[in-house]
Amino acid sequence: MKNLTLILVLAFMSSLTALASEYEEAMKAQIQKMNNISSDAEAQDVKNGFLRIAQANMSEWLPMYYAALVQTEAGLRFDVDKDAYFEEAQSYLKILQDAGASNSEITALEGYIMMGMVSVDPGSRGQSMSGPTMETFGKAIGQDRSNPRAVYLMAQMERGIAQFFGQGTEKACGMFKMSLDLFEKEKEKIDENYLLPSWGYEQAKQMYESCN
Template sequence: MQKLILLVIILVSGFTAAQTNYEKGMQKAFALWQDNKMDDAENMFERISKAETKEWLPHYYIAQINSIKSWNIKDEAVLRAQLEKAQEHINSAMAITSNNPEILVMQAQVLTNWVAFDGMTYGMKYSGKITELYNKAEKIAPKNPRVVFCNSDWAMNSAKYFGQDTKPYCDALEKSIELFATFKPESSLHPTWGKERAKQVVKGCED
Protein backbone atom coordinates (compact mmCIF):
# COMPACT_ATOMS: atom_id res chain seq x y z
CA MET A 1 0.00 0.00 0.00
CA GLN A 2 2.83 2.37 0.94
CA LYS A 3 4.56 1.59 -2.38
CA LEU A 4 1.34 2.43 -4.25
CA ILE A 5 0.97 5.75 -2.40
CA LEU A 6 4.63 6.57 -3.13
CA LEU A 7 4.13 5.76 -6.81
CA VAL A 8 1.08 8.06 -6.98
CA ILE A 9 3.04 10.87 -5.29
CA ILE A 10 5.91 10.47 -7.77
CA LEU A 11 3.52 10.49 -10.74
CA VAL A 12 1.63 13.55 -9.46
CA SER A 13 4.89 15.36 -8.67
CA GLY A 14 6.19 14.63 -12.15
CA PHE A 15 2.97 15.91 -13.71
CA THR A 16 3.07 19.08 -11.60
CA ALA A 17 6.69 19.72 -12.55
CA ALA A 18 5.87 19.31 -16.24
CA GLN A 19 2.97 21.74 -15.92
CA THR A 20 5.15 24.17 -14.00
CA ASN A 21 7.83 24.06 -16.69
CA TYR A 22 5.19 24.79 -19.33
CA GLU A 23 3.76 27.67 -17.33
CA LYS A 24 7.23 29.09 -16.63
CA GLY A 25 8.08 28.97 -20.32
CA MET A 26 4.83 30.67 -21.28
CA GLN A 27 5.29 33.39 -18.67
CA LYS A 28 8.82 34.01 -19.93
CA ALA A 29 7.48 34.37 -23.47
CA PHE A 30 4.83 36.84 -22.25
CA ALA A 31 7.53 38.86 -20.45
CA LEU A 32 9.60 39.07 -23.63
CA TRP A 33 6.53 40.17 -25.55
CA GLN A 34 5.75 42.83 -22.95
CA ASP A 35 9.31 44.13 -23.37
CA ASN A 36 8.60 44.52 -27.12
CA LYS A 37 10.90 41.59 -27.94
CA MET A 38 8.29 40.01 -30.20
CA ASP A 39 10.71 37.87 -32.20
CA ASP A 40 12.25 36.46 -29.01
CA ALA A 41 8.76 35.80 -27.62
CA GLU A 42 7.77 34.07 -30.84
CA ASN A 43 10.87 31.86 -30.70
CA MET A 44 10.05 30.93 -27.12
CA PHE A 45 6.47 30.02 -28.04
CA GLU A 46 7.82 27.90 -30.89
CA ARG A 47 10.09 25.96 -28.56
CA ILE A 48 7.20 25.41 -26.16
CA SER A 49 4.90 24.25 -28.98
CA LYS A 50 7.43 21.59 -29.98
CA ALA A 51 7.83 20.38 -26.40
CA GLU A 52 4.15 20.59 -25.40
CA THR A 53 2.43 18.98 -28.36
CA LYS A 54 -1.00 18.84 -26.69
CA GLU A 55 -1.14 22.55 -25.84
CA TRP A 56 -2.87 24.90 -28.31
CA LEU A 57 -1.95 28.19 -26.65
CA PRO A 58 1.67 28.43 -27.91
CA HIS A 59 0.40 28.01 -31.50
CA TYR A 60 -2.28 30.62 -30.86
CA TYR A 61 0.22 33.22 -29.67
CA ILE A 62 2.60 32.56 -32.57
CA ALA A 63 -0.33 33.22 -34.91
CA GLN A 64 -1.25 36.37 -32.99
CA ILE A 65 2.29 37.75 -33.09
CA ASN A 66 2.51 37.20 -36.83
CA SER A 67 -0.90 38.81 -37.32
CA ILE A 68 0.14 41.87 -35.29
CA LYS A 69 3.44 42.16 -37.16
CA SER A 70 1.57 42.06 -40.47
CA TRP A 71 -0.46 45.23 -39.90
CA ASN A 72 0.79 48.08 -42.12
CA ILE A 73 3.28 45.82 -43.94
CA LYS A 74 3.65 47.02 -47.55
CA ASP A 75 5.92 44.27 -48.86
CA GLU A 76 3.69 41.40 -50.00
CA ALA A 77 6.49 38.83 -49.73
CA VAL A 78 7.06 39.72 -46.06
CA LEU A 79 3.31 39.76 -45.40
CA ARG A 80 2.82 36.40 -47.06
CA ALA A 81 5.61 34.77 -45.06
CA GLN A 82 4.19 36.06 -41.78
CA LEU A 83 0.57 35.21 -42.52
CA GLU A 84 1.42 31.77 -43.86
CA LYS A 85 3.30 31.09 -40.63
CA ALA A 86 0.29 32.36 -38.67
CA GLN A 87 -1.98 30.07 -40.67
CA GLU A 88 0.28 27.08 -40.11
CA HIS A 89 0.04 27.54 -36.35
CA ILE A 90 -3.71 28.18 -36.44
CA ASN A 91 -4.05 24.86 -38.26
CA SER A 92 -1.93 23.20 -35.55
CA ALA A 93 -4.04 24.75 -32.80
CA MET A 94 -7.26 23.64 -34.51
CA ALA A 95 -5.90 20.10 -34.71
CA ILE A 96 -5.52 20.13 -30.91
CA THR A 97 -8.85 21.75 -29.98
CA SER A 98 -11.96 21.99 -32.15
CA ASN A 99 -14.67 24.67 -32.19
CA ASN A 100 -12.52 26.92 -30.02
CA PRO A 101 -13.89 30.50 -30.18
CA GLU A 102 -10.51 32.07 -29.44
CA ILE A 103 -8.92 30.28 -32.40
CA LEU A 104 -11.87 31.14 -34.65
CA VAL A 105 -11.35 34.81 -33.78
CA MET A 106 -7.63 34.56 -34.50
CA GLN A 107 -8.35 32.88 -37.84
CA ALA A 108 -10.65 35.78 -38.71
CA GLN A 109 -7.97 38.26 -37.64
CA VAL A 110 -5.40 36.68 -39.96
CA LEU A 111 -7.81 36.77 -42.89
CA THR A 112 -8.54 40.41 -42.05
CA ASN A 113 -4.82 41.11 -42.43
CA TRP A 114 -5.15 40.05 -46.06
CA VAL A 115 -8.20 42.25 -46.61
CA ALA A 116 -6.46 45.23 -45.00
CA PHE A 117 -3.43 44.70 -47.23
CA ASP A 118 -5.40 44.58 -50.49
CA GLY A 119 -9.17 44.96 -50.21
CA MET A 120 -9.73 44.74 -53.94
CA THR A 121 -7.98 41.39 -54.20
CA TYR A 122 -8.82 39.77 -50.89
CA GLY A 123 -12.05 41.47 -49.80
CA MET A 124 -14.25 39.37 -52.07
CA LYS A 125 -12.25 36.25 -51.26
CA TYR A 126 -12.30 36.45 -47.47
CA SER A 127 -15.06 38.84 -46.28
CA GLY A 128 -17.77 36.18 -46.21
CA LYS A 129 -15.46 33.72 -44.46
CA ILE A 130 -14.53 36.29 -41.79
CA THR A 131 -18.19 37.00 -41.06
CA GLU A 132 -18.87 33.26 -40.91
CA LEU A 133 -16.02 32.70 -38.45
CA TYR A 134 -17.18 35.46 -36.12
CA ASN A 135 -20.80 34.32 -36.23
CA LYS A 136 -19.73 30.75 -35.46
CA ALA A 137 -17.57 31.93 -32.55
CA GLU A 138 -20.43 34.02 -31.14
CA LYS A 139 -22.80 31.05 -31.27
CA ILE A 140 -20.27 29.01 -29.27
CA ALA A 141 -19.28 31.75 -26.81
CA PRO A 142 -21.75 34.67 -26.84
CA LYS A 143 -20.26 36.10 -23.63
CA ASN A 144 -16.63 35.99 -24.72
CA PRO A 145 -15.66 39.68 -24.98
CA ARG A 146 -13.10 39.17 -27.78
CA VAL A 147 -15.72 37.37 -29.85
CA VAL A 148 -18.32 40.10 -29.35
CA PHE A 149 -15.82 42.92 -29.86
CA CYS A 150 -14.14 41.53 -32.99
CA ASN A 151 -17.44 40.49 -34.56
CA SER A 152 -18.96 43.93 -33.94
CA ASP A 153 -15.83 45.79 -35.07
CA TRP A 154 -15.71 43.81 -38.32
CA ALA A 155 -19.45 44.32 -38.94
CA MET A 156 -19.16 48.05 -38.19
CA ASN A 157 -16.26 48.53 -40.61
CA SER A 158 -18.20 46.60 -43.26
CA ALA A 159 -21.22 48.87 -42.67
CA LYS A 160 -19.01 51.96 -43.01
CA TYR A 161 -17.63 50.63 -46.28
CA PHE A 162 -21.15 50.21 -47.69
CA GLY A 163 -22.46 53.50 -46.24
CA GLN A 164 -24.79 51.81 -43.75
CA ASP A 165 -25.80 52.81 -40.21
CA THR A 166 -23.13 51.82 -37.68
CA LYS A 167 -25.04 52.54 -34.44
CA PRO A 168 -26.21 48.95 -33.83
CA TYR A 169 -22.58 47.84 -33.88
CA CYS A 170 -21.55 50.62 -31.50
CA ASP A 171 -24.11 49.27 -29.03
CA ALA A 172 -22.63 45.79 -29.38
CA LEU A 173 -19.13 47.18 -28.88
CA GLU A 174 -20.25 48.78 -25.61
CA LYS A 175 -21.64 45.40 -24.57
CA SER A 176 -18.21 43.85 -25.22
CA ILE A 177 -16.60 46.30 -22.77
CA GLU A 178 -19.08 45.17 -20.10
CA LEU A 179 -18.16 41.57 -20.87
CA PHE A 180 -14.43 42.33 -20.56
CA ALA A 181 -15.13 43.56 -17.01
CA THR A 182 -16.64 40.25 -15.91
CA PHE A 183 -14.92 37.68 -18.16
CA LYS A 184 -12.81 35.08 -16.38
CA PRO A 185 -10.17 33.38 -18.56
CA GLU A 186 -9.61 29.67 -18.00
CA SER A 187 -6.10 30.35 -16.69
CA SER A 188 -3.46 33.06 -16.49
CA LEU A 189 -2.14 31.79 -19.83
CA HIS A 190 -5.39 32.19 -21.77
CA PRO A 191 -6.13 35.24 -23.95
CA THR A 192 -7.17 38.47 -22.23
CA TRP A 193 -6.48 41.04 -24.98
CA GLY A 194 -8.96 43.42 -26.57
CA LYS A 195 -10.37 45.64 -23.83
CA GLU A 196 -8.30 48.75 -24.54
CA ARG A 197 -8.83 48.45 -28.27
CA ALA A 198 -12.59 48.07 -27.72
CA LYS A 199 -12.59 51.26 -25.64
CA GLN A 200 -10.81 53.11 -28.47
CA VAL A 201 -13.34 51.92 -31.03
CA VAL A 202 -16.29 52.87 -28.81
CA LYS A 203 -14.74 56.30 -28.29
CA GLY A 204 -14.75 56.64 -32.07
CA CYS A 205 -18.50 55.96 -32.01
CA GLU A 206 -18.98 58.85 -29.63
CA ASP A 207 -16.91 61.38 -31.63
Protein backbone atom coordinates (compact mmCIF):
# COMPACT_ATOMS: atom_id res chain seq x y z
CA MET A 1 0.00 0.00 0.00
CA LYS A 2 2.84 2.38 0.88
CA ASN A 3 4.51 1.61 -2.44
CA LEU A 4 1.29 2.39 -4.34
CA THR A 5 0.92 5.70 -2.49
CA LEU A 6 4.51 6.61 -3.29
CA ILE A 7 3.99 5.77 -6.97
CA LEU A 8 0.87 7.94 -7.11
CA VAL A 9 2.63 10.85 -5.41
CA LEU A 10 5.59 10.60 -7.77
CA ALA A 11 3.28 10.42 -10.79
CA PHE A 12 1.40 13.51 -9.59
CA MET A 13 4.63 15.43 -9.03
CA SER A 14 5.87 14.39 -12.46
CA SER A 15 2.68 15.68 -14.10
CA LEU A 16 3.02 19.01 -12.27
CA THR A 17 6.62 19.33 -13.44
CA ALA A 18 5.57 18.62 -17.03
CA LEU A 19 2.81 21.23 -16.85
CA ALA A 20 5.21 23.80 -15.41
CA SER A 21 7.70 23.07 -18.18
CA GLU A 22 4.99 23.44 -20.85
CA TYR A 23 3.94 26.77 -19.35
CA GLU A 24 7.49 28.10 -19.26
CA GLU A 25 8.22 27.02 -22.83
CA ALA A 26 4.99 28.56 -24.11
CA MET A 27 5.73 31.81 -22.28
CA LYS A 28 9.31 31.91 -23.52
CA ALA A 29 8.13 31.50 -27.13
CA GLN A 30 5.53 34.26 -26.78
CA ILE A 31 7.97 36.67 -25.13
CA GLN A 32 10.41 36.14 -28.00
CA LYS A 33 7.61 36.91 -30.47
CA MET A 34 6.61 39.96 -28.42
CA ASN A 35 10.14 41.34 -28.70
CA ASN A 36 9.96 41.19 -32.51
CA ILE A 37 6.54 42.69 -33.24
CA SER A 38 6.57 44.92 -36.34
CA SER A 39 2.87 45.28 -37.17
CA ASP A 40 -0.50 45.42 -35.46
CA ALA A 41 -1.43 42.04 -36.99
CA GLU A 42 1.61 40.48 -35.29
CA ALA A 43 0.72 42.25 -32.04
CA GLN A 44 -2.78 40.81 -32.07
CA ASP A 45 -1.45 37.32 -32.76
CA VAL A 46 1.01 37.58 -29.84
CA LYS A 47 -1.64 39.06 -27.55
CA ASN A 48 -4.02 36.20 -28.34
CA GLY A 49 -1.25 33.71 -27.64
CA PHE A 50 -0.75 35.17 -24.17
CA LEU A 51 -4.51 35.07 -23.58
CA ARG A 52 -4.60 31.36 -24.45
CA ILE A 53 -1.77 30.71 -22.00
CA ALA A 54 -3.60 32.76 -19.36
CA GLN A 55 -6.78 30.73 -19.84
CA ALA A 56 -4.85 27.49 -19.31
CA ASN A 57 -2.91 28.84 -16.30
CA MET A 58 -5.39 30.87 -14.27
CA SER A 59 -3.11 31.09 -11.22
CA GLU A 60 -0.34 32.85 -13.18
CA TRP A 61 -0.40 36.65 -13.55
CA LEU A 62 2.28 37.06 -16.21
CA PRO A 63 0.33 35.88 -19.31
CA MET A 64 -2.50 38.38 -18.77
CA TYR A 65 0.04 41.07 -17.87
CA TYR A 66 1.88 40.55 -21.15
CA ALA A 67 -1.39 40.54 -23.11
CA ALA A 68 -2.13 43.97 -21.62
CA LEU A 69 1.41 45.18 -22.35
CA VAL A 70 1.27 44.08 -25.99
CA GLN A 71 -2.08 45.78 -26.51
CA THR A 72 -0.84 48.97 -24.85
CA GLU A 73 2.26 49.19 -27.01
CA ALA A 74 0.26 48.36 -30.14
CA GLY A 75 -1.98 51.29 -29.30
CA LEU A 76 1.06 53.55 -28.99
CA ARG A 77 2.94 52.31 -32.05
CA PHE A 78 0.36 51.64 -34.74
CA ASP A 79 -2.40 53.48 -36.60
CA VAL A 80 -5.34 51.96 -34.73
CA ASP A 81 -8.27 53.03 -32.57
CA LYS A 82 -5.96 53.93 -29.70
CA ASP A 83 -8.61 54.44 -27.03
CA ALA A 84 -10.14 51.06 -27.82
CA TYR A 85 -6.75 49.39 -27.51
CA PHE A 86 -5.99 51.08 -24.20
CA GLU A 87 -9.42 50.20 -22.82
CA GLU A 88 -8.90 46.57 -23.83
CA ALA A 89 -5.53 46.55 -22.08
CA GLN A 90 -7.19 47.98 -18.98
CA SER A 91 -9.75 45.18 -19.05
CA TYR A 92 -6.96 42.59 -18.85
CA LEU A 93 -5.43 44.30 -15.84
CA LYS A 94 -8.86 44.44 -14.20
CA ILE A 95 -9.12 40.66 -14.52
CA LEU A 96 -5.84 40.36 -12.64
CA GLN A 97 -6.83 42.91 -10.02
CA ASP A 98 -10.23 41.30 -9.47
CA ALA A 99 -8.41 38.01 -8.89
CA GLY A 100 -6.31 39.69 -6.18
CA ALA A 101 -3.09 40.18 -8.15
CA SER A 102 -1.23 43.27 -7.01
CA ASN A 103 2.39 44.19 -7.53
CA SER A 104 4.59 47.00 -8.81
CA GLU A 105 4.70 45.69 -12.37
CA ILE A 106 0.91 45.57 -12.69
CA THR A 107 0.55 49.04 -11.18
CA ALA A 108 3.26 50.50 -13.43
CA LEU A 109 1.53 49.04 -16.48
CA GLU A 110 -1.75 50.55 -15.30
CA GLY A 111 -0.01 53.94 -15.28
CA TYR A 112 1.48 53.23 -18.72
CA ILE A 113 -2.01 52.66 -20.12
CA MET A 114 -3.23 55.89 -18.54
CA MET A 115 -0.26 57.73 -20.04
CA GLY A 116 -1.19 56.34 -23.43
CA MET A 117 -4.72 57.68 -23.01
CA VAL A 118 -3.33 61.13 -22.18
CA SER A 119 -1.16 61.04 -25.31
CA VAL A 120 -4.25 60.62 -27.52
CA ASP A 121 -5.42 64.12 -26.59
CA PRO A 122 -3.05 65.82 -24.14
CA GLY A 123 -4.74 69.20 -24.55
CA SER A 124 -8.06 68.03 -23.13
CA ARG A 125 -6.96 65.06 -21.03
CA GLY A 126 -3.72 66.26 -19.53
CA GLN A 127 -5.24 68.41 -16.81
CA SER A 128 -7.56 65.71 -15.49
CA MET A 129 -5.40 62.61 -16.05
CA SER A 130 -1.81 63.71 -15.47
CA GLY A 131 -2.16 63.81 -11.68
CA PRO A 132 -3.78 60.36 -11.33
CA THR A 133 -1.22 58.92 -13.77
CA MET A 134 1.70 60.26 -11.75
CA GLU A 135 0.06 58.98 -8.57
CA THR A 136 -0.20 55.53 -10.12
CA PHE A 137 3.50 55.53 -10.99
CA GLY A 138 4.25 56.73 -7.46
CA LYS A 139 2.24 53.81 -6.09
CA ALA A 140 4.21 51.39 -8.28
CA ILE A 141 7.50 52.80 -6.98
CA GLY A 142 6.19 52.52 -3.42
CA GLN A 143 5.36 48.85 -4.00
CA ASP A 144 8.90 48.14 -5.23
CA ARG A 145 11.56 50.85 -5.31
CA SER A 146 13.83 48.57 -7.32
CA ASN A 147 11.40 48.40 -10.27
CA PRO A 148 13.12 50.29 -13.11
CA ARG A 149 10.00 50.41 -15.29
CA ALA A 150 8.05 52.32 -12.65
CA VAL A 151 10.82 54.93 -12.42
CA TYR A 152 11.36 55.10 -16.19
CA LEU A 153 7.65 55.56 -16.92
CA MET A 154 7.27 58.24 -14.26
CA ALA A 155 10.28 60.03 -15.78
CA GLN A 156 8.66 59.85 -19.21
CA MET A 157 5.45 61.35 -17.84
CA GLU A 158 7.42 64.01 -15.97
CA ARG A 159 9.28 64.92 -19.17
CA GLY A 160 6.06 65.18 -21.16
CA ILE A 161 4.45 67.46 -18.58
CA ALA A 162 7.54 69.68 -18.42
CA GLN A 163 7.70 69.99 -22.21
CA PHE A 164 3.97 70.71 -22.46
CA PHE A 165 4.37 73.66 -20.10
CA GLY A 166 7.68 74.80 -21.56
CA GLN A 167 9.63 73.91 -18.41
CA GLY A 168 13.06 72.32 -17.92
CA THR A 169 13.43 68.53 -17.99
CA GLU A 170 16.25 68.23 -15.44
CA LYS A 171 14.12 66.30 -12.97
CA ALA A 172 12.97 63.83 -15.62
CA CYS A 173 16.54 63.35 -16.85
CA GLY A 174 17.68 62.55 -13.33
CA MET A 175 14.94 59.96 -13.06
CA PHE A 176 15.94 58.39 -16.38
CA LYS A 177 19.47 57.99 -15.02
CA MET A 178 18.06 56.44 -11.85
CA SER A 179 16.03 53.98 -13.90
CA LEU A 180 19.11 52.94 -15.89
CA ASP A 181 20.94 52.18 -12.65
CA LEU A 182 17.99 50.05 -11.54
CA PHE A 183 17.93 48.21 -14.89
CA GLU A 184 21.58 47.26 -14.34
CA LYS A 185 20.80 45.91 -10.87
CA GLU A 186 17.80 44.00 -12.23
CA LYS A 187 19.80 41.95 -14.73
CA GLU A 188 20.78 39.31 -12.16
CA LYS A 189 17.16 38.81 -11.10
CA ILE A 190 16.06 38.44 -14.72
CA ASP A 191 18.79 35.89 -15.33
CA GLU A 192 17.27 33.81 -12.53
CA ASN A 193 13.71 34.11 -13.89
CA TYR A 194 13.65 35.04 -17.56
CA LEU A 195 9.82 35.21 -17.65
CA LEU A 196 9.70 38.31 -15.45
CA PRO A 197 9.22 41.71 -17.12
CA SER A 198 12.52 43.16 -18.32
CA TRP A 199 11.37 45.64 -20.98
CA GLY A 200 12.13 49.35 -20.97
CA TYR A 201 15.93 49.56 -20.85
CA GLU A 202 16.50 50.66 -24.45
CA GLN A 203 13.69 53.23 -24.25
CA ALA A 204 15.04 54.64 -20.99
CA LYS A 205 18.55 54.77 -22.46
CA GLN A 206 17.33 56.69 -25.51
CA MET A 207 15.42 59.14 -23.30
CA TYR A 208 18.46 59.72 -21.10
CA GLU A 209 20.74 60.22 -24.11
CA SER A 210 18.32 62.81 -25.47
CA CYS A 211 18.91 64.79 -22.26
CA ASN A 212 22.58 65.33 -23.13
